[in-house]
Amino acid sequence: MSGNQQVSRESEPAAREPAARRSDATRAAILAAARERFAADGYEKATIRAIARDARIDPSMVMRYFGNKEGLFAAAVTIELSLPDPATIPREELGRTLMRHFLSLWEENEVLTALLRAGATDAAAAERMQGVLREQLVPVVLGTCPDPAQAPVRAALCASQVLGLALTRYVLKFPGSVALEPEQIVDWLGPTVQRYLTAERP
Amino acid sequence: MSGNQQVSRESEPAAREPAARRSDATRAAILAAARERFAADGYEKATIRAIARDARIDPSMVMRYFGNKEGLFAAAVTIELSLPDPATIPREELGRTLMRHFLSLWEENEVLTALLRAGATDAAAAERMQGVLREQLVPVVLGTCPDPAQAPVRAALCASQVLGLALTRYVLKFPGSVALEPEQIVDWLGPTVQRYLTAERP
Numbered sequence: 001m002s003g004n005q006q007v008s009r010e011s012e013p014a015a016r017e018p019a020a021r022r023s024d025a026t027r028a029a030i031l032a033a034a035r036e037r038f039a040a041d042g043y044e045k046a047t048i049r050a051i052a053r054d055a056r057i058d059p060s061m062v063m064r065y066f067g068n069k070e071g072l073f074a075a076a077v078t079i080e081l082s083l084p085d086p087a088t089i090p091r092e093e094l095g096r097t098l099m100r101h102f103l104s105l106w107e108e109n110e111v112l113t114a115l116l117r118a119g120a121t122d123a124a125a126a127e128r129m130q131g132v133l134r135e136q137l138v139p140v141v142l143g144t145c146p147d148p149a150q151a152p153v154r155a156a157l158c159a160s161q162v163l164g165l166a167l168t169r170y171v172l173k174f175p176g177s178v179a180l181e182p183e184q185i186v187d188w189l190g191p192t193v194q195r196y197l198t199a200e201r202p
Numbered sequence: 203m204s205g206n207q208q209v210s211r212e213s214e215p216a217a218r219e220p221a222a223r224r225s226d227a228t229r230a231a232i233l234a235a236a237r238e239r240f241a242a243d244g245y246e247k248a249t250i251r252a253i254a255r256d257a258r259i260d261p262s263m264v265m266r267y268f269g270n271k272e273g274l275f276a277a278a279v280t281i282e283l284s285l286p287d288p289a290t291i292p293r294e295e296l297g298r299t300l301m302r303h304f305l306s307l308w309e310e311n312e313v314l315t316a317l318l319r320a321g322a323t324d325a326a327a328a329e330r331m332q333g334v335l336r337e338q339l340v341p342v343v344l345g346t347c348p349d350p351a352q353a354p355v356r357a358a359l360c361a362s363q364v365l366g367l368a369l370t371r372y373v374l375k376f377p378g379s380v381a382l383e384p385e386q387i388v389d390w391l392g393p394t395v396q397r398y399l400t401a402e403r404p
Contacts, residue, residue: 044323119374120322121246126374133376156370156378157390163374164366168358172321172328172365174335176358187404188359192394202389 029055030062034076039110043073043118043125070124077111079128081136086143094144095194100186102162106170107182113170116163133159144197157196161189231257232264236278241312245275245320245327272326279313281330283338288345296346297396302388304364308372309384315372318365335361346399359398363391 033054037046048069052059066072081102089097106112118125133155141155142148165185168177180188235256239248250271254261268274283304291299308314320327339357347356367387370379382390 117322120319120369121244129374130376133378152378153381154378156376156382159376160366160370160379160391161363161394162366163369164362164364167322167365167369168362172331174332174358174361176335176354176356177362179355180358184404188398189362191397191404192363195393196390202386202393 026055026057026061027065030057030065030072031076034072035111038073038077038114042110043114043122046114048072070118070122073114073118074124074128077115079112079115079132079136081105081132083136083140086140091144091198092194094197095192096186096190098140098158098197099162099190099193100182103165103182103185106166112166116166116171141197146198146200154196158193161192161196165189228257228259228263229267232259232267232274233278236274237313240275240279240316244312245316245324248316250274272320272324275316275320276326276330279317281314281317281334281338283307283334285338285342288342293346293400294396296399297394298388298392300342300360300399301364301392301395302384305367305384305387308368315368318368318373343399348400348402356398360395363394363398367391 030051033051034046037051037054040046041050048059048062051072052062055062062072066075084097084101086094115125115129119129120126134152137155137159138151141158142151145151145154165177168174169180232253235253236248239253239256242248243252250261250264253274254264257264264274268277286299286303288296317327317331321331322328335357336354339361340353343357343360344350344353347353367379370376371382
């Protein structure tokens, strides 16, 4: 599933260091160009050709380093939600605090919208989103939901509301969703997230 | 925006009827093949070439009738939510009833998943989803929310939860979402939809 993986240049002997440094610089230039293109154009419209041009490199080199567009996207885009520790938040404020946090992430970070677009059509991007959920949201939910065994389900319920808002507001651009002020979204969706996190049962 | 529109064959004089009938039959064959392909393969993977082959027709004819893949999708796929009339449902059951209705639509109808995938990357498909919301969901919400002026916002809030569930369960396939039984989804999400439809304020 993971495609053709190359051994990292960093693991080569010290004698190759100048070449390795050149290689690192090339890789870094491609990744920087990819991040800008994916953020500006979205996943679908950002082409390998345009990214290569931005990085002043031949498109075949991009393929050599990253295999394909999905591989480049996965390497270029690190999703760091930086979710707050629930232990530091009054329990009755969990839903609103998390909702406000997610909303400011989405408002500021077009990469999240690009990942959502990619996840809708590409299995590798969908797997990355599963990874973000598993590694970053489930641990937070573990500290808030009544039964730890339910953490994956509670996290998925929260994700359904947070991603649904992102989908309707930033991707599908439903006028009724675009019209909402951020604090109105927190007022409406915060209690929903609160319930998915903390309610004993539905 | 709407591309090159052809005058409908139906509007030609009666003398041309045999040709018009052939044309109608071709059009119908393409649409039938397209519906099956979009449902089976999803929007992205369904190709004009494969649809033309299924319809036993040249791909150039598909383009001549429908312009491009988006145009074909829009013509092939009619989204009929058949939402229940809220006047026939006890007020406290609105959220659960609508949620159960949406869920059975999604469980049975792969076209909805295809439209969601398409809407994430294609502006024409996103506009179609806006149309479904405006023409089919907003009228239902008008009969349930306290202030008719808020109907577009209330409908968008409901859509954020319903489409978010569809996204996480059918497209991204988050294990915690896939694991839920339909009735568990109704238990968890029904009260959310109820609140978006009927609450005086957040």
